[in-house]
Structures are given as C-alpha cells and as structure tokens.
Amino acid sequence: MTATDQGPETTEKATTFSVAGFTEEIERSTAAMAEQGRDIAGVNGEVDKRSLLRMLREEKAPLYPMLALFLLSLSDLLHGQAFGVYQPDIARTFGLGPQFFTTVSLITQVVALVVPLTVARYVQNRPARAMVMLVSAGLWCVLTGYTAVIPGSLMLTGVILLDSATTSANHTVSGSLMVDLYPPRARVRVLSVLSMGAIAAGLVAPGIVFLLSGPLALTWRGAFLVLAALALVCFLLSLGLRDPGYGTRDTELIRAAVRENAGAVDDTRAVEPPGLTVFEALRRILAIRSMRLLFTSGMVGAIATPISTYLVFYYTDRFGLDAAQRALLQGSTSVVGLLSFVLLAPVGDRLYQRDPKLIFYASGAVSLLGIVLSAAQVFASTVSLMVALSLAGTALGGLSGPAMAVGTMSLVPANLRAHVGAVTALFSLGGVAIGTVLIGGLAGGVGIPLAVAIGSVPSVIGVLLTMRAGRHVRADLDSMIEAVIEEETVQRIHSGGGRLPTLACRGLDYSYGPTQVLFGVDFAVDEGEMVALLGVNGAGKSTLLRAISGLGLPDRGSVRFQGHDITYIDAERRTELGITQIPGGKAVFGDLTVADNLRCFGYTAGRSRRNREAAIDQVFAGFPQLAELRNQKAGTLSGGQQQMLGMGKALILRPKLLLIDELSLGLAPVVVGELLDMVRAINAAGTAVVLVEQSVNVALNLAEHAYFMEKGQIRFDGSSRDLLAKTDLLRAVFLSGASAGDVPGVDTEERS
C-alpha cells in the first residue's frame, strides 16, 4: 500500500472475510520477495565485476545467439546498403525519377508504423521472435536475389515495401530477444558488443559495395546477386537462433523464487493472464511514468532530427566539401563511435548497475553536450574545428546508448518489450514530422545557423524530460518486480487450493491529471458477495468503480477479476468477462425506447434474438411499470423508472460482478424498495454486487460486508454490523446531509 501523508492512517478491520486474506498474502509475498527480485533483475545496486566472457560461461549463456544476432544485423545492413548505393543505377535502368522513390519511401513510413505494432502483438504471448527474425532474413535473401533479375518498377515497389516490412519486423523483436537471451548484468555489454559489430560492419559494407562496382566492375544486377549470396551465408549461419521464451533470465527466475519460497514444486499457471490488445498494451506501457516521460522526450527530441541533414548541406556549401571528404568525415565518425563504445560502454554499464537512474542522468548530460557541440558546428570558422566538434559529440555516445536501451526494456513487462520499439517509433515519427516542417521553414527564413540554434531548444527540453524520467526509474522497476511477484503469488494461492476473490484491487492510486484522489486502495469482493461501499461526497467511491469497470486507469496497483489481472483491459472486454456497471442516474440511452434500450444491452451480451427477447420479458416481469412504457423514449422516464431500466441491464447481461453507483439517490422510498428487491434477486442468483451508497440505511440493510472510504482511502473493511457501531465514521456521512433515513446505532443527537 502506498504510504501517504494525506487522509487517515489505518484501515480498521472488524471482521476477517475470506477475501481479506488474499490481499494480505500478496502483500506479505511482495514485501518478502522484493529484495530478491531486485537481485535477480540485476538492479540491487551491486556492480558485477566479472569479465563478460566469464559471466556468460558461469551463467550458461552461450555466445552463439550473439553471433547470430550480429550476422542478422550484418545481412540487414548489406542489403540496405545495396539499395542505397545502386538506387540511381536502378532508376536509370527503369527510367524512374526521384518522384518514384520519394513516393515509395512515404509508403514505407506507413509500413514502418503498422508492422512493428502488429508484430509486437503477434509475439506478445508467443516466443516466436527468433522465427520472425529468421523469416525476415530468409526473405532478405530472396528479395536481394530477386532484385538482380527484377523486371520493372511495379515489382521493385513490392520488393522495397516487403523489404521495409521485414526490416521493421526484425528491429521490433531483436532488442527484446537479446534481453531474454542474456542475464541482466551482461545485457549492456552484450548490446555494446553488438553495436560495435554493427558500426564495424557499417565501415566494411561500403568497401564491399565499392569492390563489387569498382575493381570487379559488376552491374547493379551482378552486385545484388553477390550480396544475396552473402545474405544467404548470414541466414544459414543464424539458423540455430532460438527464442528462449519471455523473461527466462529475469521475471521467470523471480517467479521460480516465489515458488521456492512458497515450497511449491508445481510451476503450471492455472490463472493465465489475458493477452492484451495493441491498444491495451500501449496503455500498459504508457502507464509507466518513466516510460511516458521517455517517449515524450523522444518525440520532442526528434524535432531536431532534420538538423543533421541541414548540417551536411551547410558543410558542403561553407567549406566546399566534396563527396570524398564527406565520406571521410562519415568514416571517422564511425571509428570514433567504435572507440566510444569500447572505452565508455563499460562505464555506462557500471553506472547502470550501481543505480539505473544514473544512466538516465548521464544520458541527459551526454545529449546536452551533444546539442551544444552540434549547434557550435555552424559557428566553426575552420573545417578542422567543425570536424573536431562533430567528432566530440559522437565520442560520448557509447556511454549511455546501450545502457539506456537495456534500462528502458527492463521497465516493461517481459512480453511487452517488443512493443517498446514500436511505441518509440510512433512518438519519434511525430517529432520528425514536426521538425521537418519547423526546421525547414526556419532554415529558409533565418538561415541554417540560426535554424540549428533554435531547433536545438526542443532537444534541450527532451533532455530535461529524460533526466526527469530518471527520478521515477527506481520506483517503476520496483513496481515491475512487484507485479511479477504478485502474479506468481496468485498462481500459488490458486494451485494451493486457495479461493480467488471475484474482485481484488490492491494498492490502487488514481489521479485526475495532477490531482491524486485514490491512495493505495485495497478492495476485495468474494464470490456471490454483496458489498456496500460507503463514504462522504468526494471520498473516491465512483473513482474506485471507474478503475474496476475499466472506465479509468489507475496510476499504480492492480485490479484482479477471478485472479486475472485486468488492470489495463478495455472496459468492453471487462463487460465480456462479466463486469457490469450501472452508473447512477445516467444508465440509459435517452433517445431510444425502453425496449430498444434493453435490446442494446442484449446485443452487448451477444445473445441470440430469442434469448434476448426472453431476457427482456424477464425485465418487464420484474418491473411491470417498464412493460407499460416499453415504447416510450427512455429520456422521458422518471428518475426511478430510469434506474429500473438501468437495472434491466444487469438482468440481461447476468454479470458475475455488478457495480451499482448511487441507486437510491433522489428516489422515493417505495421506488428504492422495488429496486432493492431486484438487487437482492440478482445477488441471490449468484452475482456479486458492489453497492455504492450514501444512504447508510439502504446499504447496510442489504449488505453484510461494508467498506468505508474517506479522502481516497479505505477507512473501514468489515461487517456492516460492526460499521454501524462506528458512529464516528458514519457521522461524517450524516453531516454531509446525504441520508434522511434512520440508522440504528446512530442517534439523532449525534447526527445534528
């Protein structure tokens, strides 16, 4: 539970309900396992001083996957390079102008947006990342080979698009696969080695292309054939790459530790977490505060992306650099980048292991320096100064690059890590689009030097956001680890024969914008139970219902339905799972007739026409008043009749959990009586009910189990009878003037 200085300190527990034990068991387990979880996840602050090779040997992490990942990136690079270099020759052969390539490139941008999200969703609950990479690499061979004999521009378009799709698919899964292949403390160094490999290959690839077109005098078709053969070699050598499964070297080990702690041998998962849709996965990732800041930082920072293109033009014009000199500058940048990885990546790794937030700060500092150096280039008076400034920026990149990439992945649940790249691409594409217009406009208007200086401002804001993200990283890593422990504890409780509550909310924090209104709320409802949720105006009752029904997302904590984590599941999917909410006073479609309103609920339940009409007849039998008004528009009904119609929703959907907000508000006692009879009948048929009420009488007459909320916290969790004895709590409700009824145990004097 979140410690907070707001609101009351403790929850009074008057009676122990079976569900209370559930939340407490999870609380105990997460507290007991947190330190071990951090240790397994490699974020306990201890720096592992073993050499990479020794660590990999001791932790039984083979080198082969690293080699395969390198070969696949090499293959990616070679065929990409070939397209880049031979584009003008291909264009000449088919009589194509730059228009053709810019149009195709625009479509590839769309592909690059759609494919990552689709692939990330595909692999979310399937360890198929190695397969995605190998299929992509296989297709590159075919596409590169086919390009050698390509007949015309139509097929060329197809090849370019398929190539872009497979490249995006490959990039989407590679980082997440590497993370699962190697132990947490080796990851930054493994990624550094792979990055160095990619830079080295980037230096060699142009040489190969030069060799093919220069000394060997091959046409572009011949060169593509040779490159296809090289890609084939890379593909064949990588065929042994396998997906080890999600979280095998972190979250699965934490789960095993929880099992061991519980003395359990059975590792089956009785309560499978429901898969998330793309939208739900995005919501899940964006609910992580540091990730939200990082994505925003990425978007804002990307505004400056076009600056590098303008700088190239600027060098060329100002210092008259020819192609060879530009290539030399490019080559030296790669060499400096390589050195930077060799020398600085180990420092970044140590910083990350000591405290992940340090790498966020270091990354911010490096970027800030990079921005200053890049802006200073436009004011350099000589080529050598300009080159020195450009290289100085690159020289620092190795410090934070790999550690930031690993740190970012570690914040996200294992099976959603492939989504990180996809979301990053989405955000930065927005930034690039803004930057293209902004920097382009500025360069034309005020000249390149001033445009570069002004364009650097968003980058500085991006840096500040990255540093701010660093402040939340520790808490977010802990939440991730806690969620894994909680998930496994639920499995243990279930497989140990324990009962899972119908609903269990744990440690819910909820905010509207900057205002936090729920503070560490624990709330559970047993199977078939009727629970009253009481509290004064503004205590947070409706907000809690929002988090349960999926109308709003908590900042922290979990919502479980029959053991399944549904915290980030869409409201409609919750309805399908069996959660229905009847919101106070606004439960109907005013423009539709009574009968059509009921039919709408029937469609939601996906019932057959016959069953739907039978269920509607049942509602009319329960509320004869509604039967008489069946063809009247719902908006013209009285408040009580509208509530009856709303209640019809529950009769038709037959949920497992029914949430009712303010049933009795403003209604005549006789109407309330009728509605309550129906609530009793629904509950007696097996539906668990949460009744949010301000009328203490109504709630406590109906429910045996009651919660009392105050200032966003649960103040009381126990039997209604015991709550009635808490006159100090109930007085607050009365003083708010919400109830007119008499409450046994609260005399008139106390109420005044």
Ligand SMILES: Nc1ncnc2c1ncn2[C@@H]1O[C@H](COP(=O)(O)OP(=O)(O)OP(=O)(O)O)[C@@H](O)[C@H]1O
């Ligand atoms: N959409 C919103 N935007 C901003 N603040 C909100 C919003 N909805 C509720 N709040 C605030 O959140 C707090 C909790 O409100 P909530 O409606 O959950 O309380 P409640 O216990 O259900 O009270 P009531 O019975 O008055 O609805 C209140 O301070 C309220 O002003």
